[in-house]
Amino acid sequence: MTASAAHPQDLRAAELALGVLEGAPLQEAQALTRTDEAFAAAVEAWELRLAALAEAVAPVAPSDRVWAAIRARLAEDAANDNVWNSIDLWRGLTAASVAVAVVSLGVMLAPRPGPVAPTPPPAVATASPYVALVSAPDGGPSLAAITVEDDLKRIVVTPVALTEEQARSLELWIVPADGGAPRSLGLVKAGAPTVLSGVVLPVDARGAALAISREPEGGSPTGAPTGPILGVGALTRS
């Protein structure tokens, strides 16, 4: 085998991925990735081939500081309105964990000592067809367990780890499966279960997600979420 048997463009892609090019050849190759899809794909293929080299290193546990910092940055992002654009992604990422959580919902609903010591919740797990566990977006604690009957007629929100600090005004939203705007379901309490009834919204619970945001006293003044999102969870059949 000689180098001449290889396609020169592929060699250039390999050199770019390895990072050995400089000067004019580097600039040409970089320009090519933006205009030539085949070349860009060849560069990516080389990056992934060579990445296998990086995998050979022995793991070194990072400091706990790193995860703490990542969590903090994710929380900042969650305070940004743009986060609603990522909600489909969240739904996908959280769906699996919710599916697991539903199995242990009985445990989740049991009263437990928390910042606000919630009162024992009403029995909700038996008859309700939909359930969601709203969790902090970074895989953090579950904030509330929520059951939703068909047509949203009766919604029971059981706080799991909502705190007084968060509790100034917590608003519950439903995010339709079709990607439509979040719709308010009402305000919820941090220290005790909230039962929301009489909600009339043309939103299908199937495939939808629930989210809790912190809003000004009395709830969002605009009808759309304005404050940071504390948590999101997918609605699934119980």
Add this chain to the structure above:
Amino acid sequence: MRQLYRATAGKLNAICLRVLRDEGEAEEVLQEVYLTVWKKAQAYDPDKASPITWLAAIARNRAIDRLRTSGAKVARGSAPLESVMEAADPTPDAEAVLGQSQDSQRLRGCLETLNPDHAALIRRAFFGGLSYSDLAEVVGRPLGTVKTWIRKGLMNLKVCLES
């Protein structure tokens, strides 16, 4: 996200450390890597690579970017060919081998079939973020030789991987 982090942070941290040789810098890059992954998870294509390979590529590229913007001090800091060989191929411990994807194990096998000098230069370029002329300076060889070795190494690598 936490699960993903738990499963992969040790490996990605080691990659950042290997490139940057500075714990603080590596930690910062590691944060960036996971925030990038969080935002771009939909860009992952399981047909192209295993998740760990994809993550390793992001970590290595971010670490190299950081290395280059933080100045060439590391790149030119060390010298002769002996150190290239010494730094080139630490025997991975059993745990590291077990943690590798099939891609990685195949690549290792193929690297072993290369001329050792060529393989060492590729590794040095990969982890050091070194250009051809940086490499020539670091290993004290003519630029033309370095280019030839790297190119031969890369092409032989591809032939081996595709065989």
